[in-house]
Amino acid sequence: MNGDAPDRARFRRAHATMLDVIPDPAQPLSPSPAPGAAAPDGAAPSAEDSAFSRASDALQRHREPSEIWGDEREAVSLALRWAASHTTVATDPKTTARSAEELQAAVGDTITEDGIGAARAMALFDEVLLPATRSSEDPMNLAYIPAAPTRAAVAFDTVVSAANVFGGIWENGAGAIFAENQVLRWLSDLLGWPTDSAGVFVSGGTQGNLSALATARDHALRERGRRPEGGWALACASTAHSSVSSAARLLDMDVVTVPVDDRGHLTGTALEQLLAEDPRICAVVASGGTTNAGIIDDIASVVEVAHRHGAWVHVDGAYGGAALASRTARERFAGIEQADSFIVDPHKWLFAPYDCCALLYRDPRPAAAAHSQHAAYLDSIDRGESNPSDLAAHLSRRTRGLPLWYSLATHGTAAYAAAVDRCLDSARTVAEAIAASEHLELLMEPELSVVVFRRTGWTPAEYRRWSQRLAREGTLLCLPTAFRGEIALRLAFVNPATDPDAVIAVLESTMREADGS
Numbered sequence: 001m002n003g004d005a006p007d008r009a010r011f012r013r014a015h016a017t018m019l020d021v022i023p024d025p026a027q028p029l030s031p032s033p034a035p036g037a038a039a040p041d042g043a044a045p046s047a048e049d050s051a052f053s054r055a056s057d058a059l060q061r062h063r064e065p066s067e068i069w070g071d072e073r074e075a076v077s078l079a080l081r082w083a084a085s086h087t088t089v090a091t092d093p094k095t096t097a098r099s100a101e102e103l104q105a106a107v108g109d110t111i112t113e114d115g116i117g118a119a120r121a122m123a124l125f126d127e128v129l130l131p132a133t134r135s136s137e138d139p140m141n142l143a144y145i146p147a148a149p150t151r152a153a154v155a156f157d158t159v160v161s162a163a164n165v166f167g168g169i170w171e172n173g174a175g176a177i178f179a180e181n182q183v184l185r186w187l188s189d190l191l192g193w194p195t196d197s198a199g200v201f202v203s204g205g206t207q208g209n210l211s212a213l214a215t216a217r218d219h220a221l222r223e224r225g226r227r228p229e230g231g232w233a234l235a236c237a238s239t240a241h242s243s244v245s246s247a248a249r250l251l252d253m254d255v256v257t258v259p260v261d262d263r264g265h266l267t268g269t270a271l272e273q274l275l276a277e278d279p280r281i282c283a284v285v286a287s288g289g290t291t292n293a294g295i296i297d298d299i300a301s302v303v304e305v306a307h308r309h310g311a312w313v314h315v316d317g318a319y320g321g322a323a324l325a326s327r328t329a330r331e332r333f334a335g336i337e338q339a340d341s342f343i344v345d346p347h348k349w350l351f352a353p354y355d356c357c358a359l360l361y362r363d364p365r366p367a368a369a370a371h372s373q374h375a376a377y378l379d380s381i382d383r384g385e386s387n388p389s390d391l392a393a394h395l396s397r398r399t400r401g402l403p404l405w406y407s408l409a410t411h412g413t414a415a416y417a418a419a420v421d422r423c424l425d426s427a428r429t430v431a432e433a434i435a436a437s438e439h440l441e442l443l444m445e446p447e448l449s450v451v452v453f454r455r456t457g458w459t460p461a462e463y464r465r466w467s468q469r470l471a472r473e474g475t476l477l478c479l480p481t482a483f484r485g486e487i488a489l490r491l492a493f494v495n496p497a498t499d500p501d502a503v504i505a506v507l508e509s510t511m512r513e514a515d516g517s
């Protein structure tokens with residue numbers, strides 16, 4: 001039996017109600033029907049309607065115009081209609097940033113005593129402001145770590161905004177937090193972590209790394225009873241993301257840089273002596289996919305050595321952690337089941353919109369000890385429930401895991417595995433074409449979905465000229481980087497819609513010229 005049909009019918013009814021309410025600010029407000037009242041045609045609500053009855057009731061009980069804000073239906077209608085249509089339009093890959101002076105000249109002062117009105121503000125956004133941004137979602141944007149959120153996830157972000165749930169404490173956000181926790185459970189299962197592991201969604205990898213390392217430092221202080229002479233330190237490879245040293249600075253920790261092996265991995269062997277000699281090191285950060293080259297550190301040996309020396313292991317999988325969902329890449333993360341904390345940014349490679357980082361702890365108790373906030377007005381919080389605000393450096397929070405929840409619930413985890421695998425395949429296909437090309441040099445076999453390569457004979461200025469020209473034209477976004485001390489180019493594949501043959505065709509047709517012109 002197809003259980004979808006009644007769901008669709010229910011959705012259409014609720015959706016029609018929503019559109020009835022939103023689009024016509026010209027009409028006066030209709031009186032609010034009582035919750036659960038008979039439909040306007042006199043029919044009693046059917047059992048089938050119950051799933052949406054709450055939403056429909058709420059939608060039919062108009063908020064009265066505010067004494068201060070007035071009737072905001074025009075502002076709501078303009079914004080939601082724009083969002084609905086924009087969610088499904090194609091992206092514009094061109095780099096179109098303008099200077100602040102140019103934007104000021106085009107837009108003028110928008111913050112005025114009397115306001116400029118919703119229509120003008122929306123028009124400026126649509127016609128001037130948004131066109132001066134670059135889409136991270138374009139299939140030919142392969143710079144930095146781009147983005148590729150599903151349409152379902154993007155659309156649901158609007159729902160999350162409309163629901164405006166306070167997601168810091170269970171008592172406020174129970175239903176929404178429950179759904180976020182199911183996603184975190186899926187990730188914990190991919191990690192091979194026990195059922196009492198737990199986590200929280202924070203804004204991004206920088207915030208996730210900071211919160212995890214604050215937990216590690218606090219845990220070390222509780223375990224050892226005092227701060228070591230010379231203060232705390234963390235150990236990581238020089239290839240660790242810049243947010244790790246930024247977190248260390250904020251936490252007043254030194255960074256001990258560990259040499260990598262000849263293929264770029266942090267290993268337990270290299271850590272052993274440093275940990276034996278330096279009691280300040282209370283945490284080790286391993287990369288679950290470096291940003292520059294997609295290298296996964298040797299997590300198993302790092303965990304074994306670090307734990308033997310009483311150090312916390314945090315795995316930064318902000319970009320690469322998504323590959324845990326792949327059918328083929330899980331084994332590259334061997335040992336992660338014993339790590340203490342982990343992050344992955346669903347806004348990078350798990351097809352969610354900005355901003356979203358899943359931060360997970362194998363044992364959440366040290367995180368709660370480090371991060372719980374206490375104040376007279378907070379004392380009534382039910383601490384018996386797991387409160388997301390206890391697990392990171394935040395209190396108020398948007399339930400930003402919900403767009404991922406909706407998309408995962410809609411599409412299923414198998415589609416996620418297929419999407420990640422598609423990106424891994426694309427990277428491999430492009431890497432093979434580069435290796436076979438006469439004028440290009442592949443600098444390493446991709447371990448994940450980043451391809452690092454070189455155009456033989458080009459100077460840094462020629463790389464820049466080529467990259468900027470293609471960015472302006474919107475052909476391909478591919479930026480120079482440094483790899484093993486020399487200039488190189490990198491392509492990051494996180495979008496299953498990227499056509500590897502189209503990328504190869506661009507490299508073939510635009511990189512033959514000896515000077516990048």
Ligand SMILES: Cc1ncc(COP(=O)(O)O)c(C=O)c1O
Binds near residue numbers: 209289
């Ligand atoms: C490995 C890694 N860690 C951390 C971060 C920081 O994440 P965010 O930009 O979400 O703060 C990034 C960003 O690219 C990353 O690639």
